[in-house]
Amino acid sequence: MGQNSPNDYKTSQGKTFVFSLVLHVIIIMLGVFGLPHLKKDVYVQPPISVEIAMVDAKVEDIVKVKEKPKEDVKKAPPVEKEKPVETPKQALTQTPPKEQPVEQEPQKEKAAPPPPPKETSLKKPPPKKPKRIEEPKPTPVKEVEKEEPKKEKNIDAFASVLKNLAPDEEASKPKTSQDGQVSQTITADELSAVRQQLTRCWNLLPGAQDADQLAVELRIQVFQDRVVKSVEVVDKDRYARDPFFRAAADNAVRAVRNPACSPLNLPLNKYDLWKDIIFNFDPQGMF
Amino acid sequence: MPSYILSLVVSLIVIVAFNTPHVAQAQMRLDITKGTVEPVAIAIPDFATTSPSQRQMAYDIPQIISNDLETSGLFRKINPDSYIQDPQSIAENVRFGDWRAINAKALVSAKLIDAGNGDTRIEYRLWDVFAQRQLNGMAYVANGDNWRRIAHLISDDIYERMTGEQGYFDSRIVYIAESGQRQNRTKRLAIMDLDGANHKYLTSGNELVLTPRFSPNEQMITYLSYKNGKPRVYLYDLQTGRQTILGDFPGMTFAPRFSPDGKSVVMSLAKDGNTDIYELNLATRRARQVTFNSGIDTSPSYSPNGNRLVFESDRGGSQQLYVMDTNGNSAKRISFGKGRYANPVWSPRGDLIAFTKMLSGKFYIGVMKPDGSGERLITTAYHVEGPTWAPNGRYLSYFKEVSRGSTRSAKVYAIDLTGYNEWELKTPNDGSDPAWSPLHGQ
Numbered sequence: 001m002g003q004n005s006p007n008d009y010k011t012s013q014g015k016t017f018v019f020s021l022v023l024h025v026i027i028i029m030l031g032v033f034g035l036p037h038l039k040k041d042v043y044v045q046p047p048i049s050v051e052i053a054m055v056d057a058k059v060e061d062i063v064k065v066k067e068k069p070k071e072d073v074k075k076a077p078p079v080e081k082e083k084p085v086e087t088p089k090q091a092l093t094q095t096p097p098k099e100q101p102v103e104q105e106p107q108k109e110k111a112a113p114p115p116p117p118k119e120t121s122l123k124k125p126p127p128k129k130p131k132r133i134e135e136p137k138p139t140p141v142k143e144v145e146k147e148e149p150k151k152e153k154n155i156d157a158f159a160s161v162l163k164n165l166a167p168d169e170e171a172s173k174p175k176t177s178q179d180g181q182v183s184q185t186i187t188a189d190e191l192s193a194v195r196q197q198l199t200r201c202w203n204l205l206p207g208a209q210d211a212d213q214l215a216v217e218l219r220i221q222v223f224q225d226r227v228v229k230s231v232e233v234v235d236k237d238r239y240a241r242d243p244f245f246r247a248a249a250d251n252a253v254r255a256v257r258n259p260a261c262s263p264l265n266l267p268l269n270k271y272d273l274w275k276d277i278i279f280n281f282d283p284q285g286m287f
Numbered sequence: 288m289p290s291y292i293l294s295l296v297v298s299l300i301v302i303v304a305f306n307t308p309h310v311a312q313a314q315m316r317l318d319i320t321k322g323t324v325e326p327v328a329i330a331i332p333d334f335a336t337t338s339p340s341q342r343q344m345a346y347d348i349p350q351i352i353s354n355d356l357e358t359s360g361l362f363r364k365i366n367p368d369s370y371i372q373d374p375q376s377i378a379e380n381v382r383f384g385d386w387r388a389i390n391a392k393a394l395v396s397a398k399l400i401d402a403g404n405g406d407t408r409i410e411y412r413l414w415d416v417f418a419q420r421q422l423n424g425m426a427y428v429a430n431g432d433n434w435r436r437i438a439h440l441i442s443d444d445i446y447e448r449m450t451g452e453q454g455y456f457d458s459r460i461v462y463i464a465e466s467g468q469r470q471n472r473t474k475r476l477a478i479m480d481l482d483g484a485n486h487k488y489l490t491s492g493n494e495l496v497l498t499p500r501f502s503p504n505e506q507m508i509t510y511l512s513y514k515n516g517k518p519r520v521y522l523y524d525l526q527t528g529r530q531t532i533l534g535d536f537p538g539m540t541f542a543p544r545f546s547p548d549g550k551s552v553v554m555s556l557a558k559d560g561n562t563d564i565y566e567l568n569l570a571t572r573r574a575r576q577v578t579f580n581s582g583i584d585t586s587p588s589y590s591p592n593g594n595r596l597v598f599e600s601d602r603g604g605s606q607q608l609y610v611m612d613t614n615g616n617s618a619k620r621i622s623f624g625k626g627r628y629a630n631p632v633w634s635p636r637g638d639l640i641a642f643t644k645m646l647s648g649k650f651y652i653g654v655m656k657p658d659g660s661g662e663r664l665i666t667t668a669y670h671v672e673g674p675t676w677a678p679n680g681r682y683l684s685y686f687k688e689v690s691r692g693s694t695r696s697a698k699v700y701a702i703d704l705t706g707y708n709e710w711e712l713k714t715p716n717d718g719s720d721p722a723w724s725p726l727h728g729q
Contacts, residue, residue: 163706165651165664166624186315195319202322203392205361205450206705210638219314231418247451250415250422255322257417259387278316285320 162206186273193265201258203251204283214248215282220256224271226263231256234278252281324705326363327449329356330391330416332370334409335378335398341407344429345374345399348409348438352395354482355442355456358701359682360708361449365391386416393422395445406430409437413445423448435484436727443726453679456481459724460684461499461508462699464488465717469695474719476510476523481723483713489523490530498673499523501724502545508722509533509543509552520554534567534574542585547593553577555585564598566613577615588632588640589613590657597621597631597640597657608642610657621659630673633657635725636680639704643672643685652685654704665706675723677701684712686719 204211217234233239233249240246255261256279266274331353334345356362371385378398386394397411406428413423425444427437436457443454464477476496479486489508490496499510508523512530520533520540534540538558545552546566553566562583567574578584582602589596597610603620606627611618622628626646633640637657644651644664650671653664670688677683684701699718702709712721 162663162704163665165667165706166653166662191317195317198319199321200323202319203327204322204324205327206324242451243447244451247449250418250449254392254415254417255319259417273315276314278314280316280318281322282318282320283322286322286324 186267186270190267190270197261197265198255198279198281201261202255202281204286205247205251206286210244212284212286214245215280215284216245216249216252218249218252218256218279218281220277220279222264222266222275222277224275226266226268228256228262228264248281248283252279255281326357326361327392328365328390329362329393329395329445330365330370330386330389331356331395332367332372332377333374334411335374335396338399338401341399341401344407344434348397348434348441349395351435351438351482352442352445355439356445358482358710359446360703360705360710361446362393365389381414383414383416383419386414391416393445393449395441397441402428404430407434409434409441411441411444413448435480439480439482439727452681453726455677455679455682455723455726457727458678459505459727460699460712460721461489461501461724462686462714462718462721463496463499464714465697465719466492469693476508477714477718478525479714481712486715489525489528498542498720499722500544501722503547503549503725505724505727507545507549509545511541511543520552522552534565534572536565536574540565542587544588546589547591553587553589553596555587564596564615577613578611578618579615586630590633591635591637595657597633599629599631608640608655608659621655621657622662623659624662632674632676634676634680635678638680641674641676641683643674652683652702654683663706665704666700666702666709671700673720675721677723678726684721684723686721688719 219232219234221229221232223229231253233253235245235249238245239249264274331349333349336342336345353364357364369389371388372382374396376382377394377396381394381396392415394414394416395411396414397409400408400410402408407430408426408428410426411424412421414420415422423444425441427440429437439457442456446452446454446456458481459478460481461476461478464475465472466475467473473492474495474497475492476489476499477487478489490512494515495513497511499508501508506525508525510521510523511518512521514521514530514532518539518541519536520543522531522533523529524531533543533552533554536556536558538556540554540556543552543554550570551566551568553564555562556565561581562585563579564577564584564587565574566577577587577596578598578600580600580602582600584598584600584602587596587598594613595610596613597608599606600609601607602609606629607620608622608628608631609618609620621640622642624644624646626644628642628644630643631640632642634654639654640657641652641654644653649667650669651664651667652671652674653662655662665683666685668687669690671685672688674683674685682701682703684699686697686699688695688697690696697717697719699712699714699721700709701712712718
């Protein structure tokens with residue numbers, strides 16, 4: 001009693017060693033994986049738009065789709081004799097003349113009723129639209145090689161992408177853009193340089209419904225040599241459910257990935273300020 | 288304190304210390320509010336095939352897709368002479384560097400596979416060259432002569448993926464084919480694919496026909512015919528070729544249009560010197576008078592949900608546009624600009640109403656919101672009239688009449704909503720009164 005036997009001592013040492021080992025493993029794991037709950041304001045989901053399809057990605061779930069044959073239409077018989085039918089006045093309206101609307105046109109037709117049109121039947125029912133087939137899922141792979149910048153075209157920004165021929169209407173004017181939270185240590189000229197660069201690379205597709213509501217935020221991570229490292233669409237939910245937003249987001253990603261915009265015109269000596277940056281592509285002022 | 292606990296605490300402090308700086312750092316943000324508006328440069332090389340019998344199809348389908356996409360104004364095909372990678376190797380492995388080198392933003396690759404029984408399996412993929420990823424991939428099986436339609440379906444797929452909006456290339460145009468001298472004009476109902484292929488005349492030309500309109504299922508056409516010397520609204524069944532008079536009205540009926548559910552047709556009836564709007568139930572053939580006004584109420588067009596109608600009326604003294612409930616209540620004028628307004632057509636996506644406008648001796652095609660705001664005139668000519676919407680509500684078709692001396696020429700055109708991209712829909716002869724079909728087979 002009161003004295004530890006050598007076996008007890010060995011057992012105690014062993015337990016301590018195992019316990020210590022477990023704790024160290026936990027610490028190492030924490031060191032490797034970090035504490036996610038402490039990084040609430042950092043985006044942790046993997047990027048969407050930088051995924052690169054495996055070039056040998058296979059079309060999956062491809063289903064054979066057969067169309068019904070297209071309708072076979074007989075050639076319309078040639079016009080045997082052209083009746084002297086006056087074209088009704090179509091000036092702007094389908095409205096009949098107020099005076100004797102019914103009689104005006106018919107009286108110019110010949111008295112003999114025209115024969116019914118010969119068979120010009122579309123014999124077969126119309127073909128059904130072939131079913132869509134599942135989109136193959138590309139497999140993401142690692143980052144790609146850097147691009148050398150190319151010479152950029154000098155393209156003027158313009159006020160509106162929608163034409164209006166109205167002589168008495170004033171053309172819509174672009175809204176003045178305002179930057180959000182921008183570090184005070186980056187000058188307006190520096191911001192303007194990268195903005196102008198991206199303006200040339202951002203190719204809008206006008207005419208979509210509510211196109212002015214399709215602002216896209218991208219989170220960009222940049223290498224120190226100002227080449228884009230990764231691009232991530234911030235609003236992933238909308239990207240997944242809204243095809244208009246998806247197209248607009250892809251378009252914005254193309255702007256950032258455009259070789260003409262690589263490297264970005266960012267101040268080299270302020271890497272810490274732009275190594276992780278949000279670009280907000282907002283077309284509101286264009287419509 | 289046991290040493291391992293102390294070790295743990297110290298380690299945790301170190302880890303926390305390395306993690307917390309991320310929380311504090313504010314992220315820089317830059318707004319880009321201007322871009323360029325130019326067509327997307329797209330490369331559409333010939334499709335890959337190993338079968339000599341498929342060579343023509345491997346060449347023709349990319350041509351059709353290119354033509355479709357280019358007419359939209361949103362795409363520009365890159366000259367095939369500049370392509371570096373050959374079609375066969377693309378099917379195996381896309382070399383993105385080769386396509387970036389010629390500044391292609393999108394690439395279409397495809398291969399044709401013999402599927403037996405004379406069928407051809409067409410597997411295509413759409414690639415984002417800059418992002419180096421596949422955007423879309425589909426496979427269709429062509430049998431017989433339907434490969435042309437499959438080309439349009441691929442065009443629709445590409446358009447939809449790149450714009451987010453439904454495509455419209457797999458659609459048709461019915462219009463009035465015109466021929467002969469000005470005073471002796473022959474007008475026939477004709478139908479063709481949007482790209483002008485598969486053109487057919489539906490009527491003989493012995494009677495005057497006007498204002499054709501598609502039913503929502505694309506199988507019926509309603510139009511005005513002077514058959515037997517009396518102007519009446521008719522139905523043309525595209526499956527049987529049968530023409531039937533619509534309703535038994537005492538006066539002249541004209542300006543017909545189907546309801547969105549296809550169950551009724553709304554039209555104008557002129558009798559006793561007055562013109563009002565009527566709705567005819569196609570199942571019961573019973574008519575219901577919608578407007579009761581001493582003015583001329585005509586050119587009715589349903590909203591996509593079928594709850595409202597836009598129409599033109601001179602009830603206020605001049606030709607203007609009005610919107611009302613389908614039961615005829617709550618009529619409200621929506622056009623207030625200078626000039627006269629006519630031929631209103633509600634967009635299939637519901638956001639706009641297209642119309643014809645005459646102002647200072649010129650004709651315009653314009654659009655406005657259903658409440659009358661945001662009026663924009665997008666094309667003009669000596670005589671331009673009769674707008675009809677593409678199934679996706681992003682394009683309009685209409686006809687233009689050009690007078691050169693004593694000759695007069697009418698052609699069918701289409702334009703996108705920006706007003707900058709206008710193109711002619713090729714017809715064998717003159718054409719007027721186009722009606723754009725819903726998407727084929729819908």
